[in-house]
Amino acid sequence: MPPTDTQSAAPEARQTVTSEAVLDAALTLFAERGYHGTALSQIAERLGIRTPSLYNHMRSKQELLETLVAATLRDVLTDFHGAVADSEDPVVQLRAATRVYALRHATHRREALVVNRDTTSLPEPALTEMRERRREHERAIRSIIMRGIECGAFAVGNAGLASFAILEMSVSIARWFREDGPRTAEQVADEYAEFALRICRYRG
Amino acid sequence: MPPTDTQSAAPEARQTVTSEAVLDAALTLFAERGYHGTALSQIAERLGIRTPSLYNHMRSKQELLETLVAATLRDVLTDFHGAVADSEDPVVQLRAATRVYALRHATHRREALVVNRDTTSLPEPALTEMRERRREHERAIRSIIMRGIECGAFAVGNAGLASFAILEMSVSIARWFREDGPRTAEQVADEYAEFALRICRYRG
DNA sequence: CCTACCGATCGGTAGG
DNA sequence: CCTACCGATCGGTAGG
Structure with missing residues (x-):
């Protein structure tokens, strides 16, 4: 349920996460636990979104690496x-x-x-x-x-x-x-x- | 179906794999793919046994590491x-x-x-x-x-x-x-x- | 040493 | 951006 403020007029403004933010979160977690030790769900959680939403910013976990x-x-x-x-x-x-x-x-x-x-x-x-x-x-x-x-x-x-x-x-x-x-x-x-x-x- | 030779008299002789062999296989695979990148099934396969049989030689994957x-x-x-x-x-x-x-x-x-x-x-x-x-x-x-x-x-x-x-x-x-x-x-x-x-x- | 099986979680897709 | 859901695979257990 997004806030009912002015930005709701433009659908693109709903995007709260960028590909750069996804890469940065992946970088932090890969560095901490390793690639195989990191789940996409953990990257999503760190960004405050659901796992499938990551796919708006990347093609696959492998591509992130x-x-x-x-x-x-x-x-x-x-x-x-x-x-x-x-x-x-x-x-x-x-x-x-x-x-x-x-x-x-x-x-x-x-x-x-x-x-x-x-x-x-x-x-x-x-x-x-x-x-x-x-x-x-x-x-x-x-x-x-x-x-x-x-x-x-x-x-x-x-x-x-x-x-x-x-x-x-x-x-x-x-x-x-x-x-x-x-x-x-x-x-x-x-x-x-x-x-x-x-x-x-x-x-x- | 084990070979029907003399060793079948002693039940313990059926053991084909030792804990040392399990550790050695784990060591090789962990070094190659990392701990999280290695599945117990791969360790078992390398030893020519099934995954659950590993548990005769170890308590857990974590314990191996x-x-x-x-x-x-x-x-x-x-x-x-x-x-x-x-x-x-x-x-x-x-x-x-x-x-x-x-x-x-x-x-x-x-x-x-x-x-x-x-x-x-x-x-x-x-x-x-x-x-x-x-x-x-x-x-x-x-x-x-x-x-x-x-x-x-x-x-x-x-x-x-x-x-x-x-x-x-x-x-x-x-x-x-x-x-x-x-x-x-x-x-x-x-x-x-x-x-x-x-x-x-x-x-x- | 095996087969049969467990719940949990994985990366990823469908469809909106 | 979400919910609902997929098949595959994970580590591990039961029971012999």
């Missing part, structure tokens, strides 16, 4: 390209690339948790495409490290091992970071950027 | 205490502690994936207890780093941040390590142990 993961990985790569555009110096690039990646995991914790926990629940071909995007990022980091080794700035036995370590320690920030904690996201990101350089044995 | 997580965290702490027992030197201790932790994540990938992905699916009080065990490990690593800072071996602004980074980069080995890959588990563990010292700015 796919949208969230694709958007997150797209943003990660955009961040990366922005971070390395300013300089050709591998030291500057690795610091900047690690900084934005670490920063994103502190400021977008839910997205990070879902991507890392539930990407494997995606159906093909999305699964393969998402894996390819992550690999693209990893290869780009590795290539920076290899250039750093070549020019003598870094000294690390295996660039692949180092790039995995750097990326994954950053990912884990999403597991423990708290906005109301003792350190800001920027402080953590700066510190992790230095960790990355140390892993590569950069003696600044 | 609880058993797996508790055993893994117990082993992690046992590893840790064994690794740091030989020396009081923070450098030696951090290297050894990281080495065994990294090694475990290369050799026990399934356990690591389940602990990291599905511990949050545990009911209380198991959830709190498992979190406490992980925190215990983290505090122990942090304490080694702090002692290293005090005696001048390490130079890192924040021991907590460093311990998180070291532990989580090691955890991630379970995500990418392959037994048939180019590096042995021991080689990876040794390399990560050096990464840990570098993060703490140990200038060996």
